[in-house]
Amino acid sequence: DGDRNMILGNKFFITPSDSVAMIAANAQECIPYFKDGLKGVARSMPTSAALDRVAAKLGLNFFEVPTGWKFFGNLMDDGKLSVCGEESFGTGSDHIREKDGLWAVLAWLSILAYKNKDVPEGEKMVSVEDIAYEHWSTYGRNFFSRYDYEACESDPSNEMMNYLRGMAEELKGGEKFGDYTLDFADDFEYTDPVDGSVAKAQGIRFVFTDGSRFIFRLSGTGSAGATIRLYVEQYEADSSKHAMDAQEALAPLIKIALETSKLQEFTGREKPTVIT
Numbered sequence: 001d002g003d004r005n006m007i008l009g010n011k012f013f014i015t016p017s018d019s020v021a022m023i024a025a026n027a028q029e030c031i032p033y034f035k036d037g038l039k040g041v042a043r044s045m046p047t048s049a050a051l052d053r054v055a056a057k058l059g060l061n062f063f064e065v066p067t068g069w070k071f072f073g074n075l076m077d078d079g080k081l082s083v084c085g086e087e088s089f090g091t092g093s094d095h096i097r098e099k100d101g102l103w104a105v106l107a108w109l110s111i112l113a114y115k116n117k118d119v120p121e122g123e124k125m126v127s128v129e130d131i132a133y134e135h136w137s138t139y140g141r142n143f144f145s146r147y148d149y150e151a152c153e154s155d156p157s158n159e160m161m162n163y164l165r166g167m168a169e170e171l172k173g174g175e176k177f178g179d180y181t182l183d184f185a186d187d188f189e190y191t192d193p194v195d196g197s198v199a200k201a202q203g204i205r206f207v208f209t210d211g212s213r214f215i216f217r218l219s220g221t222g223s224a225g226a227t228i229r230l231y232v233e234q235y236e237a238d239s240s241k242h243a244m245d246a247q248e249a250l251a252p253l254i255k256i257a258l259e260t261s262k263l264q265e266f267t268g269r270e271k272p273t274v275i276t
Helices: 016-030 050-058 069-077 101-115 128-139 154-170 246-261 263-267
Strands: 007-009 012-014 041-044 062-065 083-086 090-093 141-152 180-187 204-208 213-222 225-236
Touching: 007 101, 007 128, 012 016, 012 128, 016 041, 016 050, 016 083, 016 090, 016 101, 016 128, 016 141, 041 050, 041 069, 050 062, 050 128, 050 141, 062 069, 069 083, 069 090, 090 101, 101 128, 141 154, 141 246, 141 263, 154 180, 154 204, 154 213, 154 225, 154 246, 154 263, 213 246, 225 246, 225 263, 246 263
Parallel strands: 041 062, 041 083
Antiparallel strands: 007 012, 083 090, 141 225, 180 204, 204 213, 213 225
């Protein structure tokens, strides 16, 4: 139905987390609709913090919301939001109160057209890959991946989440996880700035001082079982490492996340069903 999108260059994939950040970073300059600037930007909590870095550098209002498009919709209705996105391939803006895949593709085409407007005929054109590396050189790269463990037994899955929730409540900043130093751990809670509603237990976060993090969320506990989702993010400022494969860059943190959660011990699952 056209509400999702996937941005691909020539043998080059832009993650949805990076895509919304790159659209926001280039919106005012490259997309006429945003010529007067952005009202604000937002991402779902599991989506990487690439957008946060754009908001901080450009001085934009920023919102981190639970998974679910209604939270973006409230912000749009209140005039607080221009561009938003989620890691599950949904991106949108305030032209419509919903995710819009065709809009995301047109936004990227507008950015490509603007970047290539002064390229002389016959010269190499600016590519999707070029735009990505230019962005990472300015903001750093947030390596990101999602592991889905589908059709897990509900009771052990809930036990694992309760175990992590208890751990998050007890942990203090400064504790070491391998080479990583904990900034904070929590069970994400959101108070809507528009209607004051509170959404609790939205995902258990372990956030480290270098901007890296891992998150566990549980969805679906019906007859087909539960799906455990692990989101892993590694921030890398060093441009010499930006070309690394994401799974290679994330491997140490994924190992720590799986050891911390005791996922295999609780669920018996040795590998995810799907890696995104």
